[in-house]
Amino acid sequence: MSVSQEEFKEMLKKKGLKVTNQRLLVLEVLAENRDRHMTAEDIYELVKEDYPEIGLATIYRTVQLLLEMQLVDRINLDDGCVRYEIGENTYGDTNGKHHHHHLICRDCGKVLSFKDDLLEELERHIEEETGFHVQNHELKFFGQCKECREKQNQNGKHVEV
Amino acid sequence: MSVSQEEFKEMLKKKGLKVTNQRLLVLEVLAENRDRHMTAEDIYELVKEDYPEIGLATIYRTVQLLLEMQLVDRINLDDGCVRYEIGENTYGDTNGKHHHHHLICRDCGKVLSFKDDLLEELERHIEEETGFHVQNHELKFFGQCKECREKQNQNGKHVEV
DNA sequence: GTGATTGCAAACTTTTTGCATCCGA
């Protein structure tokens, strides 16, 4: 079940909230950049192209709302700012895409995504052992990307781990 | 291989850095609170008990140093501040303890730890498929803890997921 | 003695909040 713009409007109305240009544009910008990991500032700059009078505070208030509506995910790549990604079932043709994790290169800062559903077993395990009910997860791997590794090897350095 | 205070002093000297009371105390406080997830402010308050003249900036500079020396880990529980945990092999009798993940309750904010080594297979998988060399990871689960779940059930509410 | 380290205060960055105005329903 993928959420369309029409469904988003319905969801807003059902909650007694108003459909505004700002809200539609924030979600649209996130949808158009589903491969990026956008900060509030990134979203602000892009929405401003279509709607120059928007304020940064509105971006923050809107992503908060979208988080609560579970239409976007929040991720933190440990670079000092929170980032937002549109949900896998929101606004897209990506009906098959499931969870993905982030691979963060400590050398160049690049962030790769890695699709995977293997955590479901672990989640079941956690629920059985602790009674904690898992609703969502965030998994980051820190290390060195292929390119940085090759670059290091070319420089004749020994790869120390 | 567990790192003792003596080894920490050696590591500092080997890097041409000085052994100061402040550095020893920060690591000691982290070691004494390995079950907590300490913010810079938490560490500051505790070190101040033994060393009232310490400044918050020193805490930040020291944890940065300890991170680089891989004696502590940084975690982010999405509550607005970065947290620090002493490394599993640092200053402890916990030679068998391996990786652990964090279970964050969205209702009461409590953070539980869950020991597990199941991610190693996934890391191998990632290295094979992408060439990304994994050095560390951080895994958080968001959901509802046992107590909050029971409380909700007692109130007669239907548990919606 | 000398260079690394510290404490303090100021600067900086990201995010939140108060409030008058505006706008969707």
Place this chain on the structure above:
DNA sequence: TCGGATGCAAAAAGTTTGCAATCAC
């Protein structure tokens, strides 16, 4: 019309930095 939503500016919160004084070696 009316209450929710917005833009702006100010405030808050967390972290970093410059610098003179201090301390470890």
